Amino acid sequence: xxxxxxxxxxxxxxxxxxxxxxxxxxxxxxxxxxxxxxxxxxxxxxxxxxxxxxxxxxxxxxxxxxxxxxxxxxxxxxxxxxxxxxxxxxxxxxxxxxxxxxxxxxxxxxxxxxxxxxxxxxxxxxxxxxxxxxxxxxxxxxxxxxxxxxxxxxxxxxxxxxxxxxxxxxxxxxxxxxxxxxxxxxxxxxxxxxxxxxxxxxxxxxxxxxxxxxxxxxxxxxxxxxxxxxxxxxxxxxxxxxxxxxxxxxxxxxxxxxxxxxxxxxxxxxxxxxxxxxxxxxxxxxxxxxxxxxxxxxxxxxxxxxxxxxxxxxxxxxxxxxxxxxxxxxxxxxxxxxxxxxxxxxxxxxxxxxxxxxxxxxxxxxxxxxxxxxxxxxxxxxxxxxxxxxxxxxxxxxxxxxxxxxxxxxxxxxxxxxxxxxxxxxxxxxxxxxxxxxxxxxxxxxxxxxxxxxxxxxxxxxxxxxxxxxxxxx
Numbered sequence: 504x505x506x507x508x509x510x511x512x513x514x515x516x517x518x519x520x521x522x523x524x525x526x527x528x529x530x531x532x533x534x535x536x537x538x539x540x541x542x543x544x545x546x547x548x549x550x551x552x553x554x555x556x557x558x559x560x561x562x563x564x565x566x567x568x569x570x571x572x573x574x575x576x577x578x579x580x581x582x583x584x585x586x587x588x589x590x591x592x593x594x595x596x597x598x599x600x601x602x603x604x605x606x607x608x609x610x611x612x613x614x615x616x617x618x619x620x621x622x623x624x625x626x627x628x629x630x631x632x633x634x635x636x637x638x639x640x641x642x643x644x645x646x647x648x649x650x651x652x653x654x655x656x657x658x659x660x661x662x663x664x665x666x667x668x669x670x671x672x673x674x675x676x677x678x679x680x681x682x683x684x685x686x687x688x689x690x691x692x693x694x695x696x697x698x699x700x701x702x703x704x705x706x707x708x709x710x711x712x713x714x715x716x717x718x719x720x721x722x723x724x725x726x727x728x729x730x731x732x733x734x735x736x737x738x739x740x741x742x743x744x745x746x747x748x749x750x751x752x753x754x755x756x757x758x759x760x761x762x763x764x765x766x767x768x769x770x771x772x773x774x775x776x777x778x779x780x781x782x783x784x785x786x787x788x789x790x791x792x793x794x795x796x797x798x799x800x801x802x803x804x805x806x807x808x809x810x811x812x813x814x815x816x817x818x819x820x821x822x823x824x825x826x827x828x829x830x831x832x833x834x835x836x837x838x839x840x841x842x843x844x845x846x847x848x849x850x851x852x853x854x855x856x857x858x859x860x861x862x863x864x865x866x867x868x869x870x871x872x873x874x875x876x877x878x879x880x881x882x883x884x885x886x887x888x889x890x891x892x893x894x895x896x897x898x899x900x901x902x903x904x905x906x907x908x909x910x911x912x913x914x915x916x917x918x919x920x921x922x923x924x925x926x927x928x929x930x931x932x933x934x935x936x937x938x939x940x941x942x943x944x945x946x947x948x949x950x951x952x953x954x955x956x957x958x959x960x961x962x963x964x965x966x967x968x969x970x971x972x973x974x975x976x977x
Contacts, residue, residue: 511535511627512555516546516573517589518564522612526559526589529616530623543568547576554581557626562590562601571600578605585630587622589614652688652836653869654829658821662689669816670696675768677813678791680820683870686791687751689818694747699787702746707739710752710948718760719776722767728777740773743786753790753813754799758806765809788813823865823872830861830872837873838887841880849880852887859889893937929964932957936966 513535515526523539530537538555540546543564550558558577562570574586588601591612601609607626610619653659669676670693678686687706694704712720719728723738740748750756756764767773768788772781790813792799799805823830834857838849852860856879865871879891931950939945947957960966 511557512553513537513623514546514549514555514558515539516541516543516558516564516570517561518542519561522561522589526619529619533620542566543570543573546573550577550580554584556585556630557623558584558586559623560586560588560606562588571604574601574604574606583630585626587626653685654826654832656826656829658826659829662818662820665816665818666692666696669693669818671698672816673787674816675787675813676789676815677796677817678789678820679795679817680791680793681822681868682793683868684820684822685869686793686820687749689820690747690749690751690789690791693789694749694787697747697787699746703743704747704749705739705743706749706751708751710755711944713953714757717756718763721760722763722773722775724776725778728775732777735775738773738775740767740784740786741782744784745786747787747789750788750790752792754792754794754796754805761806761809765806765812768809768812823868827861831857833869833872834860834876837876838880841877844877845880847880847883849883850886852879853889855889856887856892859892863894925964928960929966932960932964933966 511534513530515523515530515537517523517526517539518541520541523541527537527539538549540549541564543566546558546560547568560570560573560577564570564573568576570588570590574588577584577586582605586606588606588609589612590609607629608622610622653662666689676690676693678689680686690706691704694700707721709717719736719738721738721740723736723741724732726732726735767784770781771785772783774781796805796810796814800807800810834852838851841847842849860872860875867874875892875894876887878893879887882891882893932946935946935949936943939949943957943961944954947954950957952960
């Protein structure tokens with residue numbers, strides 16, 4: 504009955520030698536680590552030295568400190584530690600008192616071995632569930648604390664202030680910033696701080712959905728609206744009703760969809776493809792772009808009237824290279840996350856590694872930093888050393904082109920060019936897959952090619968896109 508799949512540490516407190524032996528044998532047979540004490544004083548000494556997961560405590564033990572006193576002290580020192588009372592002097596009064604003081608259960612001697620096992624199992628399962636609830640609550644609090652995700656530099660504090668000001672309004676918010684700066688994190692924070700926090704938060708990546716599907720994805724469709732529409736489908740706007748919809752990379756929307764979006768914002772109604780009726784929606788819109796929408800609007804790629812509709816309140820996220828004081832904090836956070844995910848105990852970065860991390864330009868911003876640290880935790884044992892830092896252009900590789908080592912004498916220029924281009928193409932696909940940890944959808948967007956083309960190239964070049972196989976990429 505190991506706690507959480509790990510060996511459980513149990514302290515047995517009983518003045519009877521035979522009972523201590525019996526309990527120790529049963530517990531050790533089940534894979535637990537056991538310590539024993541014959542007095543209350545000895546029990547508390549062992550407990551203070553290293554609190555166990557579970558205490559089996561005889562209620563009537565001789566000496567200055569009896570079982571009730573031991574129980575009180577244990578629950579004061581470590582409220583999470585489970586205690587099961589064992590006594591030959593069972594009574595209603597003592598049962599009520601020990602439960603009131605925090606004991607989980609109560610067994611009267613003599614007891615059946617299987618009943619003891621069942622009681623211990625139930626106790627540990629309850630303890631595990633309690634710890635999971637506490638951890639979940641802690642994670643929820645952490646999620647609500649944006650500083651624990653993004654840092655506390657002056658630039659980020661300005662973002663916090665903007666979020667506080669706009670969250671409880673119904674303004675349409677435009678978030679601009681380079682890829683990887685945390686635009687969705689900010690959008691989510693605005694939603695959680697708003698009156699809509701208990702309603703849906705729906706995120707749509709406008710750059711990841713093909714142009715032919717984006718309209719039906721956003722607005723939905725009626726049965727028979729087009730070939731293959733064999734049933735009615737709700738759109739993302741309808742699914743976000745009473746909540747918030749986050750339109751990431753809104754600048755990628757085709758012009759005809761921009762027209763329909765503008766009408767929806769003005770009327771707060773959606774019309775499905777193939778539908779004749781409009782459906783009222785009550786939603787808050789947050790949009791994001793890694794290219795300034797004003798630039799796209801100036802180039803004629805984004806409607807001017809739609810631009811002013813979504814730009815009621817703008818938040819600009821600074822790139823990581825402009826808030827480097829946040830890097831040590833973020834590194835510590837990502838190492839902690841990596842340790843939890845990979846079940847490791849990496850202590851932190853060495854001084855040399857931290858200097859490298861601070862001096863790196865971080866074109867991929869916080870997302871790139873997280874990926875670098877995640878790979879480093881996988882490779883490291885104690886500290887993250889420079890050799891564990893695999894940046895997107897390799898640990899220490901030059902950025903210039905390195906030609907393939909192949910004889911080209913007598914080869915036509917056209918063939919030499921083709922081979923060189925193939926080499927570069929394969930290398931850049933591998934790098935993109937490394938940067939995205941093997942996510943082909945994100946890699947295709949990064950390379951600005953469609954998904955099917957990327958799959959064809961991966962097959963053509965026989966690219967292994969698992970991260971373990973790409974640690975050598977220059």
